[in-house]
Every structure is written in structure tokens, then in C-alpha cells.
Amino acid sequence: MQYVSVSQYKDFNGTTGKLGCEAYAMAKLRGEVEEVSTTPLLVGSYVDAYFEGTLPTFSAQHPEIFSSRGKTAGELKAEYKQASAMIDRAEKDKVFMQYMAGDKQVIMTGEINGIPVKIKIDSCDGKRITDLKTVKSVTETFYAKDLGQRLNFCEWWGYDLQGAVYREIYRQNTGKLLPFYICAISKDKTSPGNIPHPRIKVIEIPPMVMDEKLAEFQSNIIKVQRLKDGEIEPLRCEVCDYCADTEVLDGPISMDMLMGEI
Ligand SMILES: [Zn+2]
Structure with a gap:
């Protein structure tokens, strides 16, 4: 409740790949959602x-x-x-391990737009910030309907935004603006046979993208804090499992509505 973390922010605002839900995010903060x-x-x-x-x-x-x-x-x-x-x-791989070197699970706090933020960095050696991701595939792309284009997994799951926030909070603590990398290992395996053939990549998130994502975080975090403070009522997305579990019907719907936004 005291700090906004990147994952908490994503619960509220979602990523391109996953819709956020304010009602769910608040229920999670109240401890009402079972973590699976x-x-x-x-x-x-x-x-x-x-x-x-x-x-x-x-x-x-x-x-x-x-x-x-x-x-x-x-x-x-x-x-x-x-x-x-x-x-x-x-x-x-020497390069992969070089980027994974440094202090592990570094916790830092700071403020964005005057709102307390907490981060946990996977790896940091003072020269770079690295986050480790295990992914289905490093080359898989996802179609973003709203944008009319395909996105890579870093954009789809909001790892660019995560980098933006980590970089900023690290800067507030140390005065240094570091590059941010994703060290990714894939779960690729042969079919048939199920023999693992993981792909590994070290991916740089471009600083310009992080600047944009930080601006997005700065503007959206205000509403997150107001919701947490109880100043405004959380909206229900009516799509997620939490909303399904807590929906109260207020009467019949027209069958045309079954083909709506969902
Ligand atoms: Zn919902």
C-alpha cells in the first residue's frame, strides 16, 4: 500500500498484452485475490x-x-x-553471464511525480541494470489491435516500461543514468521429442523508448495513487476473472451485447 511497484502499476493499467483492471488491482491490494x-x-x-x-x-x-x-x-x-x-x-555464454553479473535483487525506493515507488533489480553492477526473463520464444511477435502493428515480447509485456522506472529510481538513488537490458532465455524445444534448445539473447531497451514509457508512467501513476487513497472508485473491466467472479447481474442483456467489445 505504501509504494507503487511496476507490477502493481501493471495490475491497474495493464500492458499492451494484458488489460489492466482497477477493481482487480484494488482487491489484490486488500488481499482478496488468491495468488495462483x-x-x-x-x-x-x-x-x-x-x-x-x-x-x-x-x-x-x-x-x-x-x-x-x-x-x-x-x-x-x-x-x-x-x-x-x-x-x-x-x-x-560469456556475454550473457557478463550482463548477469553484479548485485542481485537490489531494492530501491524513490518518487515519481511525488508518489513513492519501489523497485527490485535482478542484477546491477554499477554500469548497467539487467532483468532476467524466461520466455516462450524470444522472436515471437504479438498483434496489437489498437496500434495495428506487431510487437516484440518486451513491448507486449511492458518490459520497456519496467526498464524506464528502474532506470529512473536508480538514477534518483545514485545520480547515474544506466542502460537497461533484458537477459532472455527461451523455452524452445524440439517437437516431437521435447528436447530443449533454448535461445538466449541480451536485449537493450532503447533510451528513447524508456523516456516515452517514463512519461506514460508519470501521468498514469497519479490515478493509481488516487485509487489507492480511496479518492476515486475503481472501474471494473468486466473482462477479467475477478470481475466475472464478483459480477452482480442487474437483469437480462440483449443477445447482441454478447458480441460487444469482448
Ligand atoms: Zn476486471
């Missing part, structure tokens, strides 16, 4: 934990990553074997 941990999320956390140097602790806290039955009992489940292959691939 899906296997893809846990695979991402497994890779994160490795690079943070906390894999032993992570493995102890998540016994569900190990197979408990049959011949493979005690071994990592297939998804986490794949995660290990992804880590091994990245480990073999």
Missing part, C-alpha cells in the same frame, strides 16, 4: 533462483518440483529439467 502459482511461473522462479544463488533454498521450499512416483522419483520433473537446460545454455 502456475508451473510456467514456477519454472521462471527456478531460473531466477539459480541466478540469485538461492536455488538450494528454493528447491527445499518447493518439493513439488521433484517427481514423487515411479522410476523418476526424486528427480526433477520434466519442466524443471528443461529449466536446468536453459540455465546450462546461458552459463555457457
Whole structure:
């Protein structure tokens, strides 16, 4: 409640790839939304934990990553074997590891438009800020209907905006404006056969894009704070699962409305 984080901001405002919902974001802040941990999320956390140097602790806290039955009992489940292959691939590359070097999970706070903001940087060595992402594919593009164009995964999931905020808060704390990079490892594998062939890339988010995204964050964060302060009522998106779970019907709708914005 005290700080706006990038993920909290995205809950309110969404990204090009995922619609935001103010009602959902507020319910989450009140602790009313159950957080689900899906296997893809846990695979991402497994890779994160490795690079943070906390894999032993992570493995102890998540016994569900190990197979408990049959011949493979005690071994990592297939998804986490794949995660290990992804880590091994990245480990073999000098440039990738160079960009992943530095302090891990650096927490900083600052203010944007007078509103307290908190960030957690994956990796920072004083010369650059890096965020690690496990992705389905590094080259996949997504069609943004509103923009009439295809976007890469960094734009689609708002990693450019994340970079903009991290760069700004880091600057406020240190006086240094650093470049921001995404270190991406993909989950590509052969079909058939399911043999992992991860792609790795170090991606620079252009400073000019971050300038634009910071301006967008600056203007939208005001409403986020007003919503959190209870000054304005959150809007329901009527599309997300939270809105579906809490919808109260006020009568019948015309069947034409089924083909509306949704
Ligand atoms: Zn909603």
C-alpha cells in the first residue's frame, strides 16, 4: 500500500498484452485475490533462483518440483529439467553471464511525480541494470489491435516500461543514468521429442523508448495513487476473472451485447 511497484502499476493499467483492471488491482491490494502459482511461473522462479544463488533454498521450499512416483522419483520433473537446460545454455555464454553479473535483487525506493515507488533489480553492477526473463520464444511477435502493428515480447509485456522506472529510481538513488537490458532465455524445444534448445539473447531497451514509457508512467501513476487513497472508485473491466467472479447481474442483456467489445 505504501509504494507503487511496476507490477502493481501493471495490475491497474495493464500492458499492451494484458488489460489492466482497477477493481482487480484494488482487491489484490486488500488481499482478496488468491495468488495462483502456475508451473510456467514456477519454472521462471527456478531460473531466477539459480541466478540469485538461492536455488538450494528454493528447491527445499518447493518439493513439488521433484517427481514423487515411479522410476523418476526424486528427480526433477520434466519442466524443471528443461529449466536446468536453459540455465546450462546461458552459463555457457560469456556475454550473457557478463550482463548477469553484479548485485542481485537490489531494492530501491524513490518518487515519481511525488508518489513513492519501489523497485527490485535482478542484477546491477554499477554500469548497467539487467532483468532476467524466461520466455516462450524470444522472436515471437504479438498483434496489437489498437496500434495495428506487431510487437516484440518486451513491448507486449511492458518490459520497456519496467526498464524506464528502474532506470529512473536508480538514477534518483545514485545520480547515474544506466542502460537497461533484458537477459532472455527461451523455452524452445524440439517437437516431437521435447528436447530443449533454448535461445538466449541480451536485449537493450532503447533510451528513447524508456523516456516515452517514463512519461506514460508519470501521468498514469497519479490515478493509481488516487485509487489507492480511496479518492476515486475503481472501474471494473468486466473482462477479467475477478470481475466475472464478483459480477452482480442487474437483469437480462440483449443477445447482441454478447458480441460487444469482448
Ligand atoms: Zn476486471
